[in-house]
Amino acid sequence: MTRIKMAVIGLGKMGLHMIHQATQAELSEKVEIVAVCDSSEQLLTSFACSHPETKTYMDFRQLLDAHPVDLLYIAVPPKYHYPVVMEALERKIHVFCEKPLANSVEEAKAMLEAAEKAGVVHSIHFSMPHEPSVVKLQELIQQETIGEIRKIDLILQFPQWPRTWQQNAWISSREQGGFILEVGIHWIHMIQNVFGSIRVISSQVQFPQNTGECEHEVQAAMELEDGTRIQLNGIAHFAGEERVSMVVYGTEGTIALENWDQLWSGCIGEPLVPVEVEESLSQLPVLKHVIARLQGQPAKIYDFNDGYHAQLVLEALRNPDQS
Incomplete structure (x- = not known):
């Protein structure tokens, strides 16, 4: 079986956690971490010491230019979800994004529409x-x-x-x-x-x-x-x-x-x-379901539609004067 090529954008707590999940016995035969990206040179250096086989980048576009990627996991702060997700969708790459989906309702709606147009698997990490x-x-x-x-x-x-x-x-x-x-x-x-x-x-x-x-x-x-x-x-x-x-x-x-x-x-x-x-x-981890969906197997994932409707409630709570 050909392993799914996965890249990770963001090496904070969740990014490292997802990499750890992907390298566990159950999933390691199905997915390969081909590259990672972070804006922190210090984090990249630390990661490279323990994962010398994985390419590191400070620019996610350079990563995507250099590697064929099947699945992109996005674990950057919320206001950066939009540009990374939209770039991946433009390239027809399957997307697994941290919550919340976006940093506004408008961004979430645009991301949902782009994901549906791209015809790829779009999932959000609701655990x-x-x-x-x-x-x-x-x-x-x-x-x-x-x-x-x-x-x-x-x-x-x-x-x-x-x-x-x-x-x-x-x-x-x-x-x-x-x-x-x-x-x-x-x-x-x-x-x-x-x-x-x-x-x-x-x-x-x-x-x-x-x-x-x-x-x-x-x-x-x-x-x-x-x-x-x-x-x-x-x-x-x-x-x-x-x-x-x-x-x-x-x-x-x-x-x-x-x-x-x-x-x-x-x-x-x-x-x-x-x-x-x-x-x-x-039914954890969620990554297991995302991989199964990519392989055409039964899976329980929450997609950008779920993320958009959660975002509607989130923004109405955070910004009542604008709702």
């Missing part, structure tokens, strides 16, 4: 629906374990933002950072995948004055297509513990997905108890 706890959550919702859904609460709480392992120049900026964009986008997509489309009714975002820093607080009212209410409460910079959770209230009980992957459930009037989640339900 939450592949997590075993979310697979189990969707199963419980479909079985109406807690009856009809009454309301959903989404809680995003960060004692420190950026978190200690996220120190970089863009993740704390209002332009392309913040916890709504970086974390909220996962939950927006997951909710739309499990429960249906979201409409933002109102959003109140508090930014530090006279700086370009990202949000410190957000309160938003949203709803599903059937009118089910979703309440978002987010805050950063406080004394306490991080909490990234969703609570689903039903007519017969409650389900909570606490801190990403801890699933709890209970009937009305009773305490919540842990729900056993089998690791065998995991």
Whole structure:
């Protein structure tokens, strides 16, 4: 079997993580990392020391000119997604892009239209629906374990933002950072995948004055297509513990997905108890599905259409005056 030639743009945390996944036993026979690109000469030098067989570039166009590439994985900051993706689509290269898809609704729409025109596989790295706890959550919702859904609460709480392992120049900026964009986008997509489309009714975002820093607080009212209410409460910079959770209230009980992957459930009037989640339900890694799709095999991927509809909600939350 001919291996898929894959290039990686961006050698930050996610870029290196994806390279690690691609070199694991399950995927290494199916994909080959032929080249990488980053704007940091220091990162490229460090990478070259441990991967001397892989070509390195500081200009992604030079990389694409020099190598036949089947799949391009894009892990640069959000405002750079658009130029890299559009160049790849112009060359009819399959694209696997980090979330969020773009840095605006207009960019996301243009990228979706270009991807459909190019006729290539276009996928976005939405991983939450592949997590075993979310697979189990969707199963419980479909079985109406807690009856009809009454309301959903989404809680995003960060004692420190950026978190200690996220120190970089863009993740704390209002332009392309913040916890709504970086974390909220996962939950927006997951909710739309499990429960249906979201409409933002109102959003109140508090930014530090006279700086370009990202949000410190957000309160938003949203709803599903059937009118089910979703309440978002987010805050950063406080004394306490991080909490990234969703609570689903039903007519017969409650389900909570606490801190990403801890699933709890209970009937009305009773305490919540842990729900056993089998690791065998995991559909990760997402790269496995992208490779399978390229090989014409059954796969579960989320494409630029999913990214565009998540972007609509994301931008309505971040920029309520423009929605």
